[in-house]
Amino acid sequence: MRRTYLGEFEEVVLLMVAILNGGAYGVTVSQELEQHTGRQVTFGAVHNTLIRLEEKGFVQSELGGATQERGGRRKRLFTITGAGSRALLEVQQLRSQLWQLVPPHAIKLSGL
Amino acid sequence: MSLHHNKPQPPGFARWLLSALHPAETQEEVEGDLAELYACWYERNGKRRAQLRYLWSVLSVLPPFVKKRAQKNVYPHQTLHLHMLRNYFTVAWRNSLRNKGYSFINIGGLSVGLTVALLIGLWVHHEYSYDRFLPEGERLYQVRRNFNSNGDTLNFTTVSLKLANVLREQVPGIEYVAESTYMGDAGIKVGDKKFFIRGGHIGSDFLKMFRYPLLAGNAGSVLKDTYSIVLTESTARTLFGTANAVGKILRFNNKSDLTVTGILKDIPSNSSLQFDFLVPFAHLEATNEDVKEARTGGFGENGFQIFVKLKPGVSYGQVAAKIGPIEKTETTNFNAMNSVVILQPLQNWHLYSNYVNGKETGGLLDYVRMFTLIGILVVVIASINFVNLTTARAAKRAREVGIRKAVGSRRGQLIFQFLAESLLLTVVAFGLALLMAQLLLPAFDALVGKPLAIPYGNPVFWLVMLMGVSVTSLLAGGVPAFYLSSFEPVKVLKGALRLGTASWPRKVLVVTQFSCSIALIIGAIVVYRQIEHARNRPTGYDLNRLVVTNLNNELQQNYSILRDELLRQGLAESVTQASSPATEVWWHGGLNRWPGKLANEYVEMGFITVQKDYFKTMGMTLQSGRDFRSENDTSSAILNETAVKRMRLKEPLGQQVNWHGRDFTIVGIAKDALIQNPYGTAEPILFTCAPRPLGVMLYRISPGVATQEAMTRMTALFNQYNPAYPYDYAFADVRYAEKFNLEELIGKLAGIFAGLAILISCLGLFGLAAYLAEQRTKEIGVRKVLGATVMSIWSLLSRDFVGLVLISFAIAVPAAWYFLSGWLAGYEYRTALAWWIFAAVGVAAVVLTLLTVSYQSIKVALRNPVKSLRTE
Secondary structure: OOOOOOOHHHHHHHHHHHHHOOOEOHHHHHHHHHHHHOOOOOHHHHHHHHHHHHHHOOEEEEEEOOOHHHOOOOEEEEEEOHHHHHHHHHHHHHHHHHHHHOOOOOOOOOOO | OOOOOOOOOOOHHHHHHHHHHOOHHHHHHHHHHHHHHHHHHHHHHOHHHHHHHHHHHHHHOOOOOOOOOOHHHHOOOOOOOHHHHHHHHHHHHHHHHHOHHHHHHHHHHHHHHHHHHHHHHHHHHHHHOOOOOOOOHHHEEEEEEEEEEOOEEEEEOOEOHHHHHHHHHHOOOEEEEEEEOOOEEEEEEEOOEEEEEEEEEEOOOHHHHOOOOEEEOOOOOOOOOOOEEEEEHHHHHHHHOOOOOOOOEEEEOOOEEEEEEEEEOOOOOOOOOOOOEEEEHHHHHHHOHHHHHHHHOOOOOOOEEEEEEEOOOOOHHHHHHHHOOHHHHOOOOHHHHOEEEEEEEHHHOOOOOEEEOOEEEEOHHHHHHHHHHHHHHHHHHHHHHHHHHHHHOHHHHHHHHHHHHHHOOOHHHHHHHHHHHHHHHHHHHHHHHHHHHHHHHHHHHHHHOOOOOOOOOOHHHHHHHHHHHHHHHHHHHHHHHHHHOOOOHHHHHHOOOOOOOOOHHHHHHHHHHHHHHHHHHHHHHHHHHHHHHHHOOOOOOOOOOEEEEEOOHHHHHOHHHHHHHHHHOOOEEEEEEEOOOOOOOOOEEOOOEOOOOOOOOOOOEEEEEEOOOHHHHHOOOEEEEOOOOOOOOOOEEEEEHHHHHHOOOOOOOOOEEEEOOEEEEEEEEEOOOOOOOOOOOOOOEEEEEOOOOOOEEEEEEOOOOOHHHHHHHHHHHHHHHOOOOOOOOEEHHHHHHHOOHHHHHHHHHHHHHHHHHHHHHHHHHHHHHHHHHHHOHHHHHHHHHOOOOHHHHHHHHHHHHHHHHHHHHHHHHHHHHHHHHHHHOOOOOOOOOOHHHHHHHHHHHHHHHHHHHHHHHHHHHHOOHHHHHOOO
C-alpha cells in the first residue's frame, strides 16, 4: 500500500487542524494541544509537524489575519485537505478494525 | 519592568536570535505566533516563566532543529505561465505584423509546401488503399504464369481453363477458384434502351471470395443460374430506373435473356477489378463453342484469368510447391511446358505490375514512392525558408532575447517561446494549406483521374495532420529556437554580437534547397522529353481518321453491305476487318516450325488475322513481296521486319512456316509498325488472312469529308444495319494517346511540383537577400562614398548566392543523372540524357537566382549613401 505514513504526533496535530476548522495556526494548535492532551509541547515541534503535514499534502496553508497583538505580522492559517481527511479516516478505521479483533477480557481495565 | 507598557515584550536577545537565525521563509508567521504565545504565557505564568519558555521555543525553531518550508511553495516557478504564454503569442503576432514581407514568405512558402504535401498524401493514400476494403483479402490471389522464353522469364496473367480445373480439384489448400474473362464492354438492351456496359463472365464462387457488398441477393447463389446477371446499383438504376431490379430481365449481347439475381453496391474507385455487371462463367461456356472446347483443352489454351482463395490458415508458401509445376505435365505444348504457375496476393495487384525474372519488382509503386519523396522534399524546402529567414533575422530578435534573459528568462523558456512562435505560424500555414488543397482538389482530381476527397470526418486524418504540423514546426522552429536562445545577454545588449559569422549552416540549407529544386526540374524536363520522344516516334502506320468498331453478331452478318455502303457514299476511303484493333495485338504465341528453327527455340510473337485492304487501311507499307490477294488467300502469310530478323530468315519470301498445325507460305514482308507498345521495339508479327468474321472493323474516313459530318452519317448507317446496339467506335489516335496516360500524369505532376519547389526556394532566397542587403546598408554606404560603382556593389551582393546555386547544381546533376538514367533504362525506346538539358537548367537556375537577388541588391546599391549612413 502506497500511503504516506502518519506518525502519532502528526495524527494529533492533524486532528487539531480539523477541530479548529479554519482557525488553526501555530498558536491555536499549540494551545489546544496543551489543553486537550495535557502535555506540554515544544513550539518547534508543532511548527515542524505542520510543515511536514503540508509537504505530505494533508494540510494546505495561506497567510493572513494580521493582528495588533502579533505586531502586525500575518498568521499562517492551516486547513485540512481531502488527502488529510482520508488519512485520518483510514487511521480511525484501522483502529476500530483492530479493536474488533481484540478478544473479550484480554484488556483488563482493573488488572494488576 | 515598566508598567506603562500595555503589552509585554519578549526578551530582546531571544528576538534578535530568532530574526537572525530563523529561516526567512517562515520568519513573519513564527515571530507573530511566538509574540502571541509570549503574551499568553506572561499572563498565565508570569514574566520569568514566560521568558524561559519563549527562549526555549525560539531555540526549538532555530537550525538545525527547525524544518524549512520547501522553496517552491513559497515562490511558485512555472515554466508555462498563462501570462507568459500570452506574451509569447503577442510578441510573435506583433513580429509577424511588423515584418509583413517575411511573414508572407514564411507562411506563404510553408502553406504552398503543405498544400503540395497534402495533395500528394491524398493520392498516395488512395493508391495504397486499393483492394484493402475486401474482407479476408489476405487469402485472395490471382494466378499468374512465369513463362521461360529462351532464357527470358515473361510474366502473364492469361491462363487456361484446364488450370482452373486442376487448381480446384487437386490443390487441397485452395478453398475457391473463379475463372474469368477480362473485363470488357457488353451490349445490354432493356426494352428499346441500348447500352454498352463494362463487366465480365466469372466463376460462380467469385462473390464468396471477393466479398463486394451485395444490396440484394446472396453471394453464394446469385451466380448459380447460367442465365443470371448481377448488376451494380447505379447500373440497375440506369437500366431499369430503380435499384430494386432483382427478377427483371435484360437482353445480353443480343444473344440471350438474363435475369437479374443480385445488386452490388457500386464498386469503389480503389478496387483493381472494375465492373458494372457479372455474368456466370457457365453462361459463356453455354453460348460460346470455343470456350466450351477450351474447358476440355490443354494447358496451352491461355485466354482467361483465374482468381483463387486459400483456405483459412493456409499460406501461399504452403501451396507454392504444389502449384508451380502443374503445367509441366503437358508434353506437347511448348508454352505450357515452360510455364511456372505462381500466385500474386491481392494487396500487390495495384502497386506491383512489373515482373522481372519471375519476381514482382514494382510498377506503380515506384511512382508512389517517388511522389512521397517529392512531397517530403517540398515540405523540407519550405521549412528551410523558415529556418533561414528566422536565423538571418536573429539580430533583430537578439535584443529581445538579451532583455528577456536579463529579466530572468531561462533558456528553456526562450526555446519554448520560439517553438511556440513557429507552431503559431505553422498552424496558420496549415489552415491556409487545407483551404488551398480544398480549392485545388477538383483540378487535382481531374489531373490524377481519381475521386480524391479530404477525409474531414476521419480522426486518423486529423491525427496525421497534427503529427505533420508538430513535425513541421519542430523542423522549422527547432534550429532557430536553439540558436536564438543561445545568445549571451551581456554581449547582445552591448552590441558586441557578430552575426553572420555562423552563416555556413544557412548556406548548407540554401544548397540543399536548390539541389532538390534543380534535380526536380531536370527530372520533370526529362520525363516530358521522354513522352514527347515516344509520341513523335514514327509509328509505321497512319493513325489519322482511322476508326475502330468492335463487331457483334449483326454487324458481322451485315459487314459486306456496310463496307460497300461506306465506300459508295464516300464516307470511308478504305475498310477492312482484323482480329485485333489498330493499337493492340490480342493474340500472342509461337510458331511450330520455320526454316532454320533450333530445337526448343521459341519466338513470342503477335498474330493478327486480317482481310483484304488491311495494310492499305492501316497505312502500313510492304517492304517486299505482295499483299493478300483476297479473303480467300488463306495459305499465305505476311511477316513484319522484326519477325524476319528474330527468325533469322535470309530469303523469307516463298518459305514455309507452320502455325497451329497449318502451313503458310510467306508472300510479303511488312514494314514494322508500333501496334502495341510505343516505348518498346516493334514486336514480331505474323499476319494471316481469313474470310470468316474477325471481330474488329477498321476504316479510314475519307479526307474529303469533315469528321463531324462523317460521324453523323456513319451513326445513321450503323444504326440501320445494327439496330439493337448504339454505334460504338473509337478513334485510333485517341487510343494510341491513351498509352501515354501514366507517363503524362507523372510528367505533369513532376512538372507542377518541381515548379512549386523552385518557387518556394526563390521566395526564401528573396527574403534572405533582402535581409542581408539591409544588414549591410552601412557598409555599402561607406563603399559608395569611397567610390564603389553600382555594378560592383551589385556583384558583391549577388556573388555569394550565385556561388551557392552553382554548388547546388554540381550536387543535383549527378543525382539527377543517376536516377533518370535508371528510370529511362525501363524504356527500350528512350530519349538521350542530353548534356544541354542539364546546362540549360543550370543557366536558368543562375538567371533565376540573379533576378531574385538583384531586385534587392540593386535597390540597396542605388540608395543614396548620405541617407544610409545617417540611419544611426
